Amino acid sequence: MQIDEVVWQVINRGHCSFKIKTISQNFCRNEYNVTGLCSKQSCPLANSQYATIKEEKGLCYLYVKTAERAQKPKELWERILLSKNYEQALNQIDEQLKYWSNFMIHKNKQRLTKLRQMLIRIRKMRLKGFKELIPIKKKAERRDKIREQKALVAANLENAIEQELMDRLKNGVYNEIMNYNSKAFEKVVGQNQVEDEEEREQQELEEEEEDYSDEQLIFDPNDLEEDDEDDEIDEDNQEDDRRLFKKQTFNQLRRQDDQIKDLKKKKPRVQLQYEEEEELEDRKKQQIAF
Amino acid sequence: MAKNKSKAVHAIKIKHNAPFSQKIKKKEQKGQKQRRVGGFKSLAKFDVSRIKNKEKRIQILERKQNEQKKTKKMERKEKEANPDREKLDPLTIDDKRDIDENFVFDEDDQEELQNEEMIDEFQNYFQDGQDPKIIITTSERPSRQLFDFLKDVKDVFGPDTHYWPRKQFSIKEIQEYSINKGYTELLVFREHRKEISQLIYIHLPNGPTYKFKLTNYTPCDEIHHHGRFTDHNPELILNQFNTKVGRRVGRGLAALFPSKPQFRGRRVVTFHNQRDFIFFRHHRYMFQEEGQKVALQELGPRFTLQLKQLKLGLFNDDGEIEFEARDDYYVKRTAAFL
Numbered sequence: 167m168q169i170d171e172v173v174w175q176v177i178n179r180g181h182c183s184f185k186i187k188t189i190s191q192n193f194c195r196n197e198y199n200v201t202g203l204c205s206k207q208s209c210p211l212a213n214s215q216y217a218t219i220k221e222e223k224g225l226c227y228l229y230v231k232t233a234e235r236a237q238k239p240k241e242l243w244e245r246i247l248l249s250k251n252y253e254q255a256l257n258q259i260d261e262q263l264k265y266w267s268n269f270m271i272h273k274n275k276q277r278l279t280k281l282r283q284m285l286i287r288i289r290k291m292r293l294k295g296f297k298e299l300i301p302i303k304k305k306a307e308r309r310d311k312i313r314e315q316k317a318l319v320a321a322n323l324e325n326a327i328e329q330e331l332m333d334r335l336k337n338g339v340y341n342e343i344m345n346y347n348s349k350a351f352e353k354v355v356g357q358n359q360v361e362d363e364e365e366r367e368q369q370e371l372e373e374e375e376e377d378y379s380d381e382q383l384i385f386d387p388n389d390l391e392e393d394d395e396d397d398e399i400d401e402d403n404q405e406d407d408r409r410l411f412k413k414q415t416f417n418q419l420r421r422q423d424d425q426i427k428d429l430k431k432k433k434p435r436v437q438l439q440y441e442e443e444e445e446l447e448d449r450k451k452q453q454i455a456f
Numbered sequence: 457m458a459k460n461k462s463k464a465v466h467a468i469k470i471k472h473n474a475p476f477s478q479k480i481k482k483k484e485q486k487g488q489k490q491r492r493v494g495g496f497k498s499l500a501k502f503d504v505s506r507i508k509n510k511e512k513r514i515q516i517l518e519r520k521q522n523e524q525k526k527t528k529k530m531e532r533k534e535k536e537a538n539p540d541r542e543k544l545d546p547l548t549i550d551d552k553r554d555i556d557e558n559f560v561f562d563e564d565d566q567e568e569l570q571n572e573e574m575i576d577e578f579q580n581y582f583q584d585g586q587d588p589k590i591i592i593t594t595s596e597r598p599s600r601q602l603f604d605f606l607k608d609v610k611d612v613f614g615p616d617t618h619y620w621p622r623k624q625f626s627i628k629e630i631q632e633y634s635i636n637k638g639y640t641e642l643l644v645f646r647e648h649r650k651e652i653s654q655l656i657y658i659h660l661p662n663g664p665t666y667k668f669k670l671t672n673y674t675p676c677d678e679i680h681h682h683g684r685f686t687d688h689n690p691e692l693i694l695n696q697f698n699t700k701v702g703r704r705v706g707r708g709l710a711a712l713f714p715s716k717p718q719f720r721g722r723r724v725v726t727f728h729n730q731r732d733f734i735f736f737r738h739h740r741y742m743f744q745e746e747g748q749k750v751a752l753q754e755l756g757p758r759f760t761l762q763l764k765q766l767k768l769g770l771f772n773d774d775g776e777i778e779f780e781a782r783d784d785y786y787v788k789r790t791a792a793f794l
Contacts, residue, residue, distance in 0.1 A: 294626055294628075295626055295627075295628060303783070306783060306786075309786075310786075313733070313789075314671065314672065314733050317731040317733045318735065318760075320548060320550065320730055321730040321735060323735060326695055326726075327724065327726050327737070327752060328750045330695070331693075331741055331743075331750045332747075332750060335743065335747055339719075340719055342719075343719050343720060344743060344747075
């Protein structure tokens with residue numbers, strides 16, 4: 167004989183292995199419990215007439231227990247498949263639990279709705295794809311940060327980039343746009359200078375007739391010294407340098423007063439005068455002869 | 457009598473043990489230094505932490521340190537004595553790296569690699585010279601900081617890049633829509649706590665998905681003496697992508713930019729890989745002194761990428777995962793997979 171009262175008093179006062187006590191509430195861990203709380207009405211052990219809803223593989227079943235089958239524990243719980251349609255399922259519950267207590271019917275319907283909502287959510291997540299939460303590991307983060315800094319230092323980025331660009335220049339990737347083949351460049355420049363020089367000579371001869379004031383004629387002996395050093399280099403380079411040098415002096419001759427003053431500030435300069443035109447011509451001849 | 461006396465003298469004398477004296481003689485013959493009584497060994501390889509007694513341990517530690525100082529001095533003197541001795545370059549972490557079969561030394565030699573790369577997903581770009589068409593989005597509800605990042609970054613890629621707001625679409629849907637509209641690349645920038653943190657790069661029709669971790673972003677304004685860049689197609693420098701996976705990554709990053717560089721613009725974009733950190737830099741260059749020197753001016757933003765996952769197929773598909781950076785991979789200091 168199973169008397170519910172007695173069972174409840176024994177379980178409640180004594181020890182129930184499904185009971186979980188917390189500060190505010192008691193929970194029931196029994197798989198057949200409708201609400202999940204520990205109370206006399208919702209305890210599946212202390213009620214010989216009981217019903218729950220359980221979900222298996224996306225389908226909801228109604229489990230019913232009656233006092234007549236209390237002696238046959240294997241056949242104790244009757245399993246009824248509920249329809250997939252929500253309204254029909256609710257009607258099924260009403261039918262099966264006809265004349266039962268309102269508490270039981272109501273709680274079962276509530277449980278059904280909750281389970282169905284859960285199933286809908288699972289379906290949505292499977293189809294749409296959900297955001298996976300990945301934990302941040304402090305140690306790994308710290309480690310990566312430090313390694314990154316060291317890798318930056320080891321990479322030596324600017325140098326690497328510069329080297330790459332220089333390699334590309336040497337391989338001739340930019341040949342269409344930039345003329346930086348140095349030998350070719352110099353040759354071309356040299357040819358141009360020869361042409362320019364001839365023009366310049368004519369111009370000079372014309373302009374030498376004018377009178378130069380002392381201020382405009384500045385001759386720097388330092389430049390002449392550079393001339394002597396170039397003797398050691400190849401003859402071609404010598405010629406080019408001489409011509410460049412010549413360009414320089416002529417440009418200096420042409421410069422205006424303001425610029426001359428700026429130049430003065432930079433270096434100590436010695437002022438000399440060309441009094442005779444013949445000297446100039448002799449100098450030119452000497453340079454060309456080399 | 458004299459003999460007796462001598463005997464008595466002999467009797468009083470202490471005799472050495474025969475073997476010990478022989479040892480000494482042998483050593484003298486060999487020319488070695490005589491062993492000090494007490495026998496101090498060198499403490500260079502001695503593990504001081506083995507000693508449990510604290511006082512003794514400290515004692516021996518001191519002795520060890522003194523010895524180390526002395527040996528250092530000796531070595532330094534030697535160095536100074538022979539200045540002509542060969543100076544060995546110090547070993548770096550990059551030198552100690554494990555080299556597998558995946559490491560590519562010379563791409564010209566490897567025919568297999570070249571054949572694979574002919575057929576891979578980026579053939580439209582590398583072979584036919586098709587320009588990329590990029591769509592940029594963000595994670596949901598982006599913040600102002602993300603927008604600032606996008607402003608910096610969007611113009612670096614070619615002219616055909618567009619930003620579309622995210623608005624609750626899933627990446628799967630965005631993929632579909634962009635394929636329909638003819639885009640070839642999809643970039644999703646994600647943030648964490650108002651800081652930019654991730655980049656998901658999906659190459660569109662069938663392409664691989666890359667998941668990068670983005671760190672150390674400095675915006676253009678914070679770079680000293682930065683310049684403003686033009687519309688010219690940039691040149692690319694892809695440094696040190698050494699393994700097969702690395703080459704895949706390098707090609708993917710190259711495919712973001714227009715295929716024909718305009719050298720007139722003198723714009724360079726570099727992706728430099730060092731120990732699995734990919735540094736992005738954006739410069740304008742100029743040759744000086746008739747091609748002897750290069751001058752660089754930094755233009756755009758700086759950031760670093762770390763590859764976290766390389767998967768074949770689109771974002772949601774169950775494609776084969778070529779590379780996934782798990783925690784155990786990077787425990788070793790010398791580990792590098794790109």
